[in-house]
Every structure is written in structure tokens, then in C-alpha cells.
Amino acid sequence: MIHKKQIEGIFGERAVFNASARKFTTFKTGGSVAVIVFPSTEKEIDFLFDLNKDGVCVKFIGCGSNILISDDGFDGIIAITRNFSSIEYSDNFLRIFSGVELKKVLGFCVKNTLQNLEFLAGIPGTVGGSIIGNAGANNKSISDVIHSIRFLDKNGFWCEKRKDDIIWGYRYSDLRRYAFFVEWARISVEKGDRKIIKENIKDIMKKRIQNQPLGYPSAGCIFKNPPGNFAGMLIENSGLKGFRIGDAEVSNKHANFIINLGNATSLDIWKIMVHIQSTIKKKYNIDLEPEIELIGRFP
Template sequence: MNKYNNYVNLFTTFYSDEDVKIDEKLSQYVNFKVGGPADILVTPRNKEQIVKTVTICKENNIPFYVIGNGSNLLVKDGGFRGVVISLTKVSNITVDGERIEAECGAMLKQVSDKAVENSLTGFEFACGIPGTVGGAVFMNAGAYNGEMSQIIESANVIDENGEVITLTNEELELGYRSSIVMKKGYVVLSATFKLEKGTIKSIKDLVDDLTGKRESKQPLEYPSAGSTFKRPEGYFAGKLIQDAGLKGCSIGGAAVSEKHSGFVINKGGATAKDILDLIHHIQDEVKRQFGVELHTEVRIIGEDL
């Protein structure tokens, strides 16, 4: 049942009709391809609309959740009560010398391509991460021994008071899959990355190499949210899951990938409940067999049916 339908007129005053949707299925917006509807889904076209939307939600005590590409998100089958803000249209990228400024909805692949075009090195590790700049800052995304903390200079965010502030690298408190943005519920508007000059050939060769590794080792042919679990200290989640005999294990349409045990995939027709049940089964088995607790890297929102 739509709990916030009566609030939709607060947004239609400054959004076009096509950018405000009621009871919109979130399965269309997340890589897992599962999930129930959002009461209201808005798609801002600029940073000003984001700020205004967040302000309205805060002033009216409307729950809201910000999504980018939905690559690290699982929405439960009952959907989300409140407003979901999809940032993918706020995606401008500008280059100034050795700095790249990218808005929150820009895909990391787009930023990587822009770095290659301008002979800038340092962003290669992120070329295959299927997320947006906002999400990458939020969780200090990383791959292949690189992470956002190594290259980000500053970020513009909406703080808990609805104010737009600029945070330096240090103020962002970027740790393993964490940041001050995550801890305090800030909303990222844009980020500035400080890179270094290199040669296009060497940068492109590294991007191609990392892309090849990703394609050969990850189950990209299936819907998933990437690495399902955070890396436990002293272990690798995928190896623990494989050693527990769970490779290929399935519940309903959800399965542990045969290609990479760190990935839970939607092999076809999965529900969010299937995926959550499998995640819990994996956690229970790894804890029972090895005494190690696995914590999800994927974000889980919404309510059950």
C-alpha cells in the first residue's frame, strides 16, 4: 500500500511529469533485478533538484533513499515506503589539468574513460566497478588494490542539516567500505579526483588488463550486486564460501555463482526473499564451519511482502 502518495504534489511543482513516478517497481533500477515498488520515485536532472528533494523529505519526515546504478543494492519484495531518489541523470564530468570533477550519477566507467582520454592515471582500478561516483564515495569503493581514498581530493555533500558542504579527503573518513557519508547519512553531490599525468597507451593497457580479469573471473552474465560480502579480516569471503561446500548452492532462483563463490546471483526468477534466505544460509554455514562472521557488502532496503 502506498503510504506517501498524498505527498507527490510536493515534487511535481519542480519536476517534469516523466521524472516523478508512483508505485514504481525498483527491480528495474537495481542490478539484482528484484524488489518491490517505491511509493514515489524521482529522477533529478541537476544538483539543485537533489537538494530541494532532500529538503522536502526532511521537512515532512518522509523516509528517503538515494540510489545510483543500483549495483550494490537489494530491495526487498515489499518495496520501499517513502521516496527513492535516482541520481543517474546528474552525471556531468569535467577535466581541469590533473583533476576530474564528476557529479554523483556519473558512472565510474565514464570517469575512467575521461581519464584515459586526458592521459590521467590513477583511476584505472575503478574502470570495471559498475557503480556511480556517489555510491563509490559513499562506500569507498575499490578493486585491484585501489580505492577511492587514494585519489579523491574532496566531495560536495548534503549534510544532516540539509546544508551543502565540501569535505576534504581526510574529512570523508574513508575506511574499508565505509565513509563519514555512510555513517551520517549524507548525500553526495559530486567529487573531485586528483590524478597524475601518464601516457594513454600505458593507461589503456592497464584498463584493458583489469577489464579482462574482471570478465574472466566474475559472473557478469547474471544479475547480481557484485561481491555479496565484505572481506573478513584475515580471510577471503569467496574462499570461505567455497570451502564450506556452498559453490552452486541455490534457494529458489538465487544461487552462489559457480564462477566466483563471493557472488550471489539471480539465475532466473529469483525473489528478494530467495536472495536473502541464501545470504543467511551462507552466513550460518560459514560461521558454523569456520567460526567466521560474514557481513554483507550489498545494501539491503525496504520491507518484506
């Protein structure tokens, strides 16, 4: 049970009631969320933990670029992490709080001539969301550069773990299982040449603009690549590019993207996902696993 007064007492104007999920996801879909809060201290995270222990669903969101929220909405609290926003640099390490967007991290790196993180260019997420999903591109993942992570675990203890004590996989980290909230990460960088760092970022962005439908709302790749294969290629070879339900469409530019042409619903997107999965199963006997996370009720 959500007590409005209690939440207002803690978050004041940083609590919004009955807000649309559209504003907080890159798909620009989804129904009404009971409460959206913008925590900024560990104490507030502890408060959210206690609410969660008492049965209130609490979900942290960074940029909402890897999720699909149901059109029925979310009957709990969505906590947007953007106020965990600082970056510090010393001795070849960055300590980056979870709500910092990767593009801001790269801006910091360019300014301070730090290299190693260019492969993250163009991923429209925060550090927290990227750690939970072990985001990456160009054969590198964020786990490759992590040194350690501070988080509140699901038993209510603030912990710090080194990279090697965390299980990482392709778009997977076991933090998803036991971390309630990721607060910050220590990430290793090296001094580099500003011109080269900028060139690397520019090259990656150029490829993304060429290959991805960046003019439309989406959540990036919908399915993980199955072992030894590419989800996008399987979808394209099944003739599904351009397949449309409502205002959701399999992108003609990149078959593993579903785009929102304007007024798509989360249900439209979900139906396309199901259609893709059953087509690929029939044609190749391969089960495509979603890369994005579904939040709330779907059929």
C-alpha cells in the same frame, strides 16, 4: 506522507509513481517503489531534504549495484542521481558529479590521457555510490584518489570536506552517517600514456571476465572479506558453490557472488545470505558482514 501533486509540480515527467525496483538495481529484483525521481539541481535536492525532514523516506541511488531492495518494495522516494552527470578537468584534478558512472569516468580518462583511476575498471557503479561505500579493487580504493567532496549534510547544510577530514575504511566511509546527498568529488589524476592506460584497463577487465559471473544479474561481492581472510574462499570451502534457492544461486565461478538466474526474488537472495552466514559461523566461528545494503523490509 507523499503529496503526488507537489512532487509532480517539481519534477514533472522526472517523477514516476509505483515503479518496479527491478529496473533500478543490478540484481533485477525488488518490489514497487512509491516514487522514483530524477533530480538535477541543488534546489531539487533541497526539496527532497525538506520532504525527508517531514518524515518521507528518501534514498539516493546510482546504478543500484550494491543494494538489495525488498520484494515488499519501498514506501518512499528513490532519487536516481544520473542527472548529476558532468565531468570537468583542470590542473590534474577531475571534478566529477555523483551520478557519473565509473565506466564513463574511465572513458574520459582514456580520451584525455589521464591515469590513476584504472583500478576502478569494471565496477558498475556511479561516483556517488562508490564514495559512500569506498569502492575499490586490486588493493586500491576510491578514497586513495579523492581530494575533496561536496555534499548536503543531514542538517541541511551544503558542505565541502577534504579527503583527510573524512573517515575511510574497507568498503566504508563515514559520509554514510552524515551526508544526505553527495554532489561531486574532486579526484586527482595524472597525465599518462593512452596506450598504457588502455592496456591497464583491458588487463583488469580480462581478469574480471575470467573470475566473475558477469553474464548474470548480481550485486558483486555479497560479503566483506573478514580480517585476514577471503569471504569467497570460506564460502567455496564450505561447499556452497551452486547452492540454490528459487532462482538465486551462489555462483559456481565466484563463491562470493549470488546470481539471479532469471526470476529470483530478493527474498531468495536474502535466504541464501542467511544460509551462508550461519554455515560460516558454524564451520569457522566467523561472522560474515554483508557488503551490500538491504533496503526495505526483510524477515
